[in-house]
Amino acid sequence: MPRYSGAMPRDSSRPRRATIHDVAAVSGISRGTVSRVLNGEPYVSEHARIAVEQAIAQVGYVRNTAARNLVTQRSRAIALVVHEPHSLVLEDPNIGNILLGTNAVLSEADYQMVTLILDSQRDSDRVAEYLRGGFVDGAIILSARAGDPIALAVAQLGIPASFVGHPTDTPDLPYIGINNTAAAEQITRRLLATGRTRVGMIASALDRDSGHDRLAGFTAALGDAFDPNLVVSYPLYQYSSGADGMRELLRRDPNIDGVFAASDAIAAGAMDVLKQAGRRIPEDVGIVGFDDSTWALRCFPALSTVRQPADALGRRAAQQVLDQLAGEKAPSGGLLLDTEIVWRDSA
Amino acid sequence: MPRYSGAMPRDSSRPRRATIHDVAAVSGISRGTVSRVLNGEPYVSEHARIAVEQAIAQVGYVRNTAARNLVTQRSRAIALVVHEPHSLVLEDPNIGNILLGTNAVLSEADYQMVTLILDSQRDSDRVAEYLRGGFVDGAIILSARAGDPIALAVAQLGIPASFVGHPTDTPDLPYIGINNTAAAEQITRRLLATGRTRVGMIASALDRDSGHDRLAGFTAALGDAFDPNLVVSYPLYQYSSGADGMRELLRRDPNIDGVFAASDAIAAGAMDVLKQAGRRIPEDVGIVGFDDSTWALRCFPALSTVRQPADALGRRAAQQVLDQLAGEKAPSGGLLLDTEIVWRDSA
């Protein structure tokens, strides 16, 4: 819990901001009417409006929204909590598109989206404090992990919220997601249909529903042919995980002829290692990814993958929060959006 | 200016949050002392502390930070304003690393970083309102453009701020940057030193200092050999700009043998087009980029480029804001950090 060191410097060198009080004094109009002018309310005389507007310009008044929030009990801001190691914020294409969708909806509804990035434990506590502090009317939480303190804080606080991908152990909070299991199973079957017999997986982020479920789908698709020895796992969805994972898989079974990578970035890393090892793609080894990110088209050959409706995920999550704000009660279950297989040349 | 539709529903279905008042009532201790316990101040008896803590747990009290901010005139939050079309937030590697550096410094100082993403005009007005509203104690502004309303709002408001890359026309606000002109000139000279005679540039973002200055450096390096016909320009630092730009350059001069791309993403687009056109890199055409992003290593052959100290940019900007918050007066000039040429195989 942060400490505050003593009194604030009232004699700050910066000039004090003008307040409604000042505007009232200068214009000779009461604070109440000034407030009415500010908010464009009816029942204000032309005379008063003009006097107030002049005074506002004269004293350089700008509204203190924090004070307004205190009395209206609203902030007109919604938090978007991104729970990722920072270096990945840029690598994960879905996050960008989810941001896009969320902000589009919130902006349209005239809400300010504030993005809170969360990495260390220290960040985590501070963000929880921020969420509790009345700075925001609601929250959208991305990629929460199992045992997430933020998820707990949100649940306990009863603040309108929506999760994009929900941690496996949280109480039933509303969430938006995709059916990772089904999508993973589908693309794995498609990979198998190209005639592969030794198919492995580079899994990732098993502490999140996305990672966990993609592995489950892979396992289901393989059925009896599943060989746990051909599955490796890394914490983060990133290029280096794919490179490391592919090296390990090649070591475990040089005859491997198919790979399901848990993300496109991972697939890209794996492909580079395969090429270095002299394997042709897709002739010797077929590989598929997940996300349909910019990686997919930068790969050579172009990557077959699962397209995530990232923009729609963001939009729906934002809409869920707005609905709750409008008084609807939170949906208790999840809402899963459809994915689509994009078949290219890598398998 | 946002309108607020009538009165708030005081009879909201959600239960009212507990306040210090409630804690005081339940514990039988005065509000003043409760506040002291909350803030860990000295001169509180063991008896009082225990009673208060029990009451807090009992009524489920959480502090309303917005109210505290009103009285302390502080929010302990700092805005990071990102002025980019959303789809680029993920493509620009520097932004991610600047975020990283900024958050590290702010987090260490126990400030909450709130990222405000800015795309449309509507966003712009709302963010300005947010900055003025007392939600944040300071602001760091990324990639502001010429005539930026946010920059103006910040300047007018006198809020502690630091720019990362400053728009060419703003009043002298403190900023952190790199010497784009010198860096561009250096790498262009290096490219020329490989014996190229027909060297073009794919410029970008000329309304920002970075884009403008990189073109200036290129021009300076070429001197008399500068041919305006070999310069094309696109608004955004992105892959497609590079692809389009390279096609155009090849059309204008099929014998072009050197290209300076204003960013790595642009270079990547250009390289793919060159390969499609049957040009060998670096034998037929040498190409260099700017940023040393993940693109640079994903290119084949690996891209020669300029490394930006993105993390350091973020850290220094954050530190500048913290310094101003601590009472130091804002430095009136800019602070330029060193860049480094990373020479690889593309030229």
Place this chain on the structure above:
DNA sequence: TTGTACGCGTTATCAT
């Protein structure tokens, strides 16, 4: 060590 009372800047209510 503790309680009282005032102020932060705004909106909302109720007279007028």
Place this chain on the structure above:
DNA sequence: ATGATAACGCGTACAA
């Protein structure tokens, strides 16, 4: 149409 005045929830001199 407008002006007092009471909240909003908290911190903090000042008094006790």
